[in-house]
Amino acid sequence: MNHNSFEELRMTGELPSPSGVGMQILKLTQGDDFSTEEIGQAISADSALTGRLLKLANSAESGSVEPITTIGEATIRLGIRTVRNVALGLSLVSANRSGSCDAFDYDRYWSLSLARAVAGQRLSRALRIGVPAEMYILGLLCGIGSLAFASVHPDHYTELLTDPDIATAEGLARAEVERFEINHGEVAACMLSEWGLPEEFGIAAREYEGVALSSSEDTLELLPELLAVANLIAQMAGPAPRSGRSCSPPTAGSPRAAEWRTRPSTACATRSGPSGANGGRFSESRHRVQSTSQDSTR
Numbered sequence: 001m002n003h004n005s006f007e008e009l010r011m012t013g014e015l016p017s018p019s020g021v022g023m024q025i026l027k028l029t030q031g032d033d034f035s036t037e038e039i040g041q042a043i044s045a046d047s048a049l050t051g052r053l054l055k056l057a058n059s060a061e062s063g064s065v066e067p068i069t070t071i072g073e074a075t076i077r078l079g080i081r082t083v084r085n086v087a088l089g090l091s092l093v094s095a096n097r098s099g100s101c102d103a104f105d106y107d108r109y110w111s112l113s114l115a116r117a118v119a120g121q122r123l124s125r126a127l128r129i130g131v132p133a134e135m136y137i138l139g140l141l142c143g144i145g146s147l148a149f150a151s152v153h154p155d156h157y158t159e160l161l162t163d164p165d166i167a168t169a170e171g172l173a174r175a176e177v178e179r180f181e182i183n184h185g186e187v188a189a190c191m192l193s194e195w196g197l198p199e200e201f202g203i204a205a206r207e208y209e210g211v212a213l214s215s216s217e218d219t220l221e222l223l224p225e226l227l228a229v230a231n232l233i234a235q236m237a238g239p240a241p242r243s244g245r246s247c248s249p250p251t252a253g254s255p256r257a258a259e260w261r262t263r264p265s266t267a268c269a270t271r272s273g274p275s276g277a278n279g280g281r282f283s284e285s286r287h288r289v290q291s292t293s294q295d296s297t298r
Contacts, residue, residue: 003190004181005180005181005182006182006186006187006190009148009152009180009182009187010194012152014151014152015148015151015152015191016092016095016096016144016147016148016151016191017092017095018088018091018092018095019091019094019095020046020091020095021042021043021045021046021049021087021091022087022088022090022091022092022095023091024042025039025042025043025084025087025088025091026088026195026196028042029084029196030196036072036075036080037072039071039075039080039083039084039087040070040071040072040075042087043071043083043087044071046091048094049087049090049091049094050071052090053071053074053083053086053087053090054068054069054070054071054074056074056078056086056133056136057073057074057077057078057133059121059132071083078133079131081134082131082133082134082137085134085137085197086133086136086137088137088195089137089140089141090140092140092141092144093110093113093114093140096147096151097110099147099150099151099154100154101149101150101151101154101155101157101158101161102154102158103157103158103161103162104146104147104150104154104157104158104161106150107239108239109143109146109147111239112143112234112235112239113139113140113141113143113234114140115233115234115237116139116140116142116143116227116230116231116233116234117135117136117137117138117139117140117230118136118139119139119229119230119231119233119234119237120135120136120138120139120226120227120230121133121135121136121139123135123226123229123230123233124226127226129222129223129226130223130226134198135223135226135230137197138201138204138205138223138227139227139230139231139234141188141191141192141197141201141205142188142201142204142205142208142227142231143184143188143205144187144188144191144192144205145183145184145185145186145187145188145189145191145205146184148184148187148188148191149176149180149184149187153179153180156179156180160172160175160176160179163175169209169210170209170210172184173185173209185205185206185207185208185209186206188202188205188206189202189203189205189206190202192205200223201223203223203224204222204223204224204226204227205227207224208223208224208225208227208228208231209228209231211224211225211227211228213228213229213232
């Protein structure tokens with residue numbers, strides 16, 4: 001990974017960043033002397049963020065028994081790290097809904113990101129991989145590198161996104177390295193690390209587009225694999241790109257993507273049994289993701 005190239009991007013001051021409450025929380029948690037009460041007070045100042053966080057804490061995936069009604073209760077239920085990361089991620093959505101990159105479809109980018117977040121959360125719960133609420137934030141932010149290029153180099157990135165010879169995520173990554181000496185997955189990993197998210201988040205963000213989607217005989221155990229499946233579900237459930245505008249290549253990273261599109265309920269086994277017994281969870285995720293992610297944008 002070319003850290004010097006990322007530093008050049010960072011020094012422009014144009015990288016996507018949380019605003020308002022998100023930035024306050026980021027600064028608050030840079031040290032070790034912060035309290036749950038301080039984070040709760042910061043989040044409570046944003047009613048929209050508070051509502052989204054409470055909705056997440058009360059979701060079935062969080063294992064909630066009693067309804068959560070305060071940020072303090074949400075912090076106890078989810079953990080202070082998860083609350084901090086979710087608040088950071090959701091503040092990024094509200095602060096970066098538009099920009100000057102003509103070929104970058106900002107609405108579709110966030111729609112797919114939110115759909116991927118919901119899919120990752122549901123898969124995490126069903127397969128018992130990671131923490132569901134944290135998989136939500138990983139799914140939301142793993143594509144932030146593309147938004148970064150659209151923000152820092154809008155004209156150059158428009159050229160790449162409209163190049164007819166670039167048809168896959170891997171192809172775009174190679175073109176980015178040729179143009180910027182770093183690709184969008186590496187940028188995402190650097191940004192997640194800079195915001196203090198777990199190292200494994202950065203690894204997953206850097207690797208998930210290159211994951212070969214598994215056959216029904218395989219198991220799904222690692223974060224990059226889970227993220228790859230969540231991304232495919234999001235693409236199937238999310239909106240089609242508007243004519244002449246894109247936020248990503250039209251084809252998912254794996255050569256097996258076409259096969260998965262036709263058999264989402266049997267494409268992968270879970271750790272608890274064969275796809276015939278558990279594959280329906282993938283199909284359920286696909287059909288439930290669209291409405292849930294649309295609710296998340298409100």
